[in-house]
Amino acid sequence: SQTIHQWPATLVQPVGSPLSLECTVEGTSNPNLYWYRQAAGRGLQLLFYSVGIGQISSEVPQNLSASRPQDRQFILSSKKLLLSDSGFYLCAWRGQGIFYEQYFGPGTRLTVT
Amino acid sequence: GQQVMQIPQYQHVQEGEDFTTYCNSSTTLSNIQWYKQRPGGHPVFLIQLVKSGEVKKQKRLTFQFGEAKKNSSLHITATQTTDVGTYFCATQSGGSNYKLTFGKGTLLTVNP
Numbered sequence: 001s002q003t004i005h006q007w008p009a010t011l012v013q014p015v016g017s018p019l020s021l022e023c024t025v026e027g028t029s030n031p032n033l034y035w036y037r038q039a040a041g042r043g044l045q046l047l048f049y050s051v052g053i054g055q056i057s058s059e060v061p062q063n064l065s066a067s068r069p070q071d072r073q074f075i076l077s078s079k080k081l082l083l084s085d086s087g088f089y090l091c092a093w094r095g096q097g098i099f100y101e102q103y104f105g106p107g108t109r110l111t112v113t
Numbered sequence: 114g115q116q117v118m119q120i121p122q123y124q125h126v127q128e129g130e131d132f133t134t135y136c137n138s139s140t141t142l143s144n145i146q147w148y149k150q151r152p153g154g155h156p157v158f159l160i161q162l163v164k165s166g167e168v169k170k171q172k173r174l175t176f177q178f179g180e181a182k183k184n185s186s187l188h189i190t191a192t193q194t195t196d197v198g199t200y201f202c203a204t205q206s207g208g209s210n211y212k213l214t215f216g217k218g219t220l221l222t223v224n225p
Contacts, residue, residue: 032210032211046214051209094211095158104155104157105155
């Protein structure tokens with residue numbers, strides 16, 4: 001069966017520090033992968049998506065970037081964090097069933113201080 | 114891109130009461146997906162609707178897709194404390210990216 005991992009689970013970082021969040025998927029190949037941010041426990045904002053290795057599409061211009069160095073690895077990065085980057089970051093992959101639903105990882109709760 | 118509006122933002126009910134959340138769009142939707150996010154957790158897929166007027170049931174949950182495919186609803190009969198969480202609707206764009214556009218969600222709290 002497929003599983004999706006994210007780490008770390010929680011992170012407290014000072015303003016101006018770098019960021020690296022990792023997401024890995026097991027049990028599937030060539031998945032569509034997505035990074036979302038959820039602020040204040042509410043709506044999900046799509047940040048980036050990837051349909052293959054090295055292919056990244058950005059939905060929202062910001063100081064974040066994403067990379068996909070391997071088929072089942074998706075990384076979210078920042079060179080300098082802002083206070084507004086605080087939130088709950090969720091990685092998801094597109095299922096291969098008839099509905100193409102998305103399966104989410106456990107998320108990383110980031111607090112920028 | 115397509116947008117979906119959800120109402121209400123919050124709903125507090127007594128255990129045993131019914132609950133409904135609505136998802137509306139100004140444009141025709143190709144599909145609607147519903148997700149549930151428990152407090153502190155991640156969204157979990159519940160169901161997808163694709164046909165005009167479609168109705169699907171999962172135990173106490175009833176999902177409907179409007180005839181014009183511009184709105185959808187999720188109805189919970191006789192809520193339980195386990196129903197607590199945020200319910201999101203989402204619509205999927207076409208193409209190979211399968212992006213989802215989420216509504217802002219309805220937070221349901223249940224008083225035991």
